Amino acid sequence: MAYKFDFGAIVPHWELLVDGMILTAELTVIGAVVGVGLGIMGAWARASRAPVISQIVGVYVELIRNTPFLVQLFFIFFGLPALGVKLTEFQAAVLAMIVNLGAYSTEIIRAGILAIPQGQIEAAQSLAMNRVQIFRYVVLLPALKKIWPALSSQIVIVMLGSSVCSQIAAEELTFGANYIQAINFRAFEVYFVVTGLYLVMSILLRMGLKVLGNYLFERRRHV
Amino acid sequence: MSEFSLWDIVYNLLLAGRWTVLLSLTAFVLGGIVGLLLLMVRTAGNPWVVRFVRGYVELFQGTPLLMQLFIVFFGLPLIGLDVSPWVAATFGLTLFTSAFLTEIWRGCVESVGKGQWEASASLGMNFTQQMRYIVLPQALRIAIPPTVGFSVQVVKGTAVASIIGFVELTKAGTMITNATYAPFTVYGCVAVMYFLICYPLSLFARHLEGKFRNVAR
Amino acid sequence: MKQFFKTAIAAVAMLAAPLGVASAGALDSISEAGVLKVAVPQDFPPFGSVGTDMQPKGYDIDMAALIAEDLGVKLELVPVTSANRIPYLTTGKVDLVISSLGKNPDREKVIDFSAPYAPFYNGVFGPADISAEKADDLAGMSVGVTRGAIEDLELTKIAPADVDIKRYEDNNGTISAFLSGQVDLIATGNVTAAAIIERNPPRKPEPKFLIKNSPCYVGLNKEEPEFMAKVNEIIAASMADGRLNAIAEKWLGIPLPEKL
Structure with a gap:
């Protein structure tokens, strides 16, 4: 093969990759925090005894989970302006990630809530805890603890999925990769490097979530 | 400029949708087999094997599928091994799917209580028998809903196979949009078709989930 | 449906086929195989987009057909995107990239460019x-x-x-x-x-x-001087006999400029 690798050709463009990693990290953190928050509310709504709200949330979850993220992103970015809502590419990307992760985490957290034995809730009621207290201490925390690994995996998936945000000109990591290879045609070198960067980011994210999980769930146990 | 009627759009998307289905099935069946093998060797517990499987899962869960396919399809020829798009897609999707499935199933196997292992060992069962008769049947019950749920992600994940030349649903949508400049109609149809493929799977997962929960109680 | 199964079966059969990379000169291996494989765009009208039959058509596709015809071989089109067109070429999966490529010094370090074939x-x-x-x-x-x-x-x-x-x-x-x-x-x-x-x-x-x-150029792998000379010869000949002009009028609606 006549092809000669030249990883040095990427060096002049390193800022694009660093900026891309920062934006990917920002999208992931905001998307994860707000998305999981949305998921908690969604799961509560699903578990609540108000059938209309529960059904609306159900439709939202199914619509999002069964269509591709890219299509959701396009509708938010190119479709909403027609309704008079104009978002920057960053806002659109963040919104799409929140909406997407919100649907998945609703489902994951709901599964955790269903696994809480009814007796625990009855016990809490007999201790005269109010509904908010019961949801927070007896239902939500143990449920989150149970599904934390699944939720962590989903957050990593969403981070990797954020790579399609480059299609609406959000300058995240894949954007940097595709831009560099368009300038200098060094697709291999760039993709090898970017794959490595994604791997590092997802390992760090997973570790971070593990630490967060320990902080949230383990400490309380001994209180 | 091409004049696509709505029917032309739908018809061409349907044709491309067959690749989506075929790629998904390939990924799921082969990924399931490899994932099961990985699960077996990992549960058997040689520390080196455990480390290898952990690294394997970390690698293929932690990098974008797009990059994995790219490197398999375009990277192997650089070391003198030319692969067809089919080989690359099969290989790449299998690696990706098996990494996720083996991890999902590991959680399910671990949820089978230690006492079950000990009881079956005391009956003189070897590892294969323990797996076959005691652990897997119990783990399977918990494993089916998330497995079917993951299949929805596989279906959507096959969209990136366009990087190595497959014209599947998403790619066909992009191609038609670039010929018609009518993104809403086209992507609307694309979304509907994914929904039609994925929603029955989701319903099936929910059905199984409900069924097994009742059995468990 | 039949075609789909044929393709699918052929694809599966390829899993088992022996694989190898030809290292002979590109021109020799093309005439030996009797097929010229060209990477063309499918997302960039009027240079390359799909018709209602999902087959690519456009300026670049006609240009590829012209080169294949003058080489006396069959044409095989490979639809590509901007992200994968160069890897297709450098890994030998296609012989040429005709994808409205523009030239810059960085790009010239990776692949070679022919004489220009289209105005842009x-x-x-x-x-x-x-x-x-x-x-x-x-x-x-x-x-x-x-x-x-x-x-x-x-x-x-x-x-x-x-x-x-x-x-x-x-x-x-x-x-x-x-x-x-x-x-x-x-x-x-x-x-x-x-x-x-x-x-x-x-x-x-x-x-x-x-x-x-910024006119468009045909992209070739490096170190293929014979192939390059042949491609340039075909571009010059088609300019002289008016065939390239016909392609320009068909897809761009204007005749070729005096000088590209």
């Missing part, structure tokens, strides 16, 4: 109520481009620092962004802008100023 004028376009006669007038505005295209690279060089350049994945992204009002202006090829105006959208991309005359 790119410029800045926008609605009538925005006035911009040169790059400096763009200050404070947002301009959509297709990422990594020559107009992107050139505009990035000449635009003032406070121009907000938004880089989209493909032509469709750039056009959708303009039509939905996500950007004030777009930088693109004159033929692309003309094609949008033809559809009579609410926002019309009217010409503002020319960025660069």
Whole structure:
């Protein structure tokens, strides 16, 4: 093969990759925090005894989970302006990630809530805890603890999925990769490097979530 | 400029949708087999094997599928091994799917209580028998809903196979949009078709989930 | 349906087929195989887009057919995107890239470029109520481009620092962004802008100023001097006998300029 690798050709463009990693990290953190928050509310709504709200949330979850993220992103970015809502590419990307992760985490957290034995809730009621207290201490925390690994995996998936945000000109990591290879045609070198960067980011994210999980769930146990 | 009627759009998307289905099935069946093998060797517990499987899962869960396919399809020829798009897609999707499935199933196997292992060992069962008769049947019950749920992600994940030349649903949508400049109609149809493929799977997962929960109680 | 199963079966059969890479000169291996494999665009009308049968058509596809005909071999089209067209070439999965490639020094380190085969004028376009006669007038505005295209690279060089350049994945992204009002202006090829105006959208991309005359070149692997000479010979011959001009009139609606 006549092809000669030249990883040095990427060096002049390193800022694009660093900026891309920062934006990917920002999208992931905001998307994860707000998305999981949305998921908690969604799961509560699903578990609540108000059938209309529960059904609306159900439709939202199914619509999002069964269509591709890219299509959701396009509708938010190119479709909403027609309704008079104009978002920057960053806002659109963040919104799409929140909406997407919100649907998945609703489902994951709901599964955790269903696994809480009814007796625990009855016990809490007999201790005269109010509904908010019961949801927070007896239902939500143990449920989150149970599904934390699944939720962590989903957050990593969403981070990797954020790579399609480059299609609406959000300058995240894949954007940097595709831009560099368009300038200098060094697709291999760039993709090898970017794959490595994604791997590092997802390992760090997973570790971070593990630490967060320990902080949230383990400490309380001994209180 | 091409004049696509709505029917032309739908018809061409349907044709491309067959690749989506075929790629998904390939990924799921082969990924399931490899994932099961990985699960077996990992549960058997040689520390080196455990480390290898952990690294394997970390690698293929932690990098974008797009990059994995790219490197398999375009990277192997650089070391003198030319692969067809089919080989690359099969290989790449299998690696990706098996990494996720083996991890999902590991959680399910671990949820089978230690006492079950000990009881079956005391009956003189070897590892294969323990797996076959005691652990897997119990783990399977918990494993089916998330497995079917993951299949929805596989279906959507096959969209990136366009990087190595497959014209599947998403790619066909992009191609038609670039010929018609009518993104809403086209992507609307694309979304509907994914929904039609994925929603029955989701319903099936929910059905199984409900069924097994009742059995468990 | 039958065709689909045939393709699927052939594809599965290829799993078992022995694999190898030819190392002979490209020209020899092409005439030996009797097939010329060319990477062409399918997301960039009028150079390459799909018809209702999903087959690629356009200037670049006709150019590929012309070269195959003069080489006396069959043509096999491989639809590519901007992200994978160069890897297809450098790994020997195609013999040529005819994908409205523009040339720059960085790119020339990776692949070789033939003589130009198509004119390409790119410029800045926008609605009538925005006035911009040169790059400096763009200050404070947002301009959509297709990422990594020559107009992107050139505009990035000449635009003032406070121009907000938004880089989209493909032509469709750039056009959708303009039509939905996500950007004030777009930088693109004159033929692309003309094609949008033809559809009579609410926002019309009217010409503002020319960025660069950047003709398109055929991309070849490095160290293929014989093949390069042959391709250039075919381009020169087709210019002389009017065949290239016919392609230009068919797809661009204008005759070839005197000099590319």
